């Protein structure tokens with residue numbers, strides 16, 4: 001069995017007081033923050049980081065950590081009216097990005113190591129009773145992230161991954177459906193290319209995105225396998241929004257691309273199992 005371990009660590013990068021868990025499997029490692037239940041680092045080998053965390057990220061005053069793999073739940077983006085019966089001012093992308101999750105399980109097997117984090121909420125205005133959401137992170141030859149809720153309820157979710165890229169102008173995501181919702185204009189767009197490139201702000205929802213996407217960039221490609229989703233979201237804030245965001249540096253937009261595995265349907269009360277699996281190609 002390759003060298004494998006699961007350990008607690010305090011701090012990640014400049015977030016020196018952040019409670020985290022580190023997974024090691026052979027040469028590969030991953031770091032997960034208990035705050036937000038958020039994977040912050042995936043290195044398939046030492047010095048090869050697939051994820052991006054903003055140098056200006058913070059986790060004080062209920063701020064979500066900008067980077068890694070934030071968990072959006074139980075809504076994506078601005079809260080939908082169905083999930084906000086009292087029309088309260090509610091945060092973007094749900095409420096679990098700023099919760100402290102608990103470590104609820106761990107396994108070490110010859111084929112990989114994994115931890116499960118859990119968070120329980122009993123104050124959702126649109127759902128009576130308590131609901132538990134779990135995040136299982138398994139490190140093996142790939143990194144698999146599984147978000148699960150066994151309660152059949154109205155819920156949206158996204159694994160909002162920030163991928164590090166060397167040069168945004170050489171980054172591309174494909175194959176994507178030809179039809180997407182452009183969140184910037186609010187309209188559906190019919191494209192003639194299944195490839196998204198980045199030379200301006202991009203904020204797109206691709207309904208019915210496939211099971212495998214490829215993020216191409218200067219220093220090697222990443223395969224993103226997904227399941228349980230009904231959409232993929234591709235986002236880069238570009239220059240103006242990087243400048244406006246307190247937790248992004250002016251040039252941060254050159255350093256990452258978000259490719260998000262999302263389930264956005266609000267037609268049915270249903271359980272949730274959303275998976276994103278990452279592999280360096």
Ligand SMILES: O=P(O)(O)OC[C@H]1O[C@@H](O)[C@H](O)[C@@H](O)[C@@H]1O
Pocket residue numbers: 064077092093160183203204233235260
């Ligand atoms: O600033 P936040 O809440 O982390 O959101 C970042 C972005 O997340 C993306 O998923 C959305 O499509 C964008 O519209 C949004 O700006």
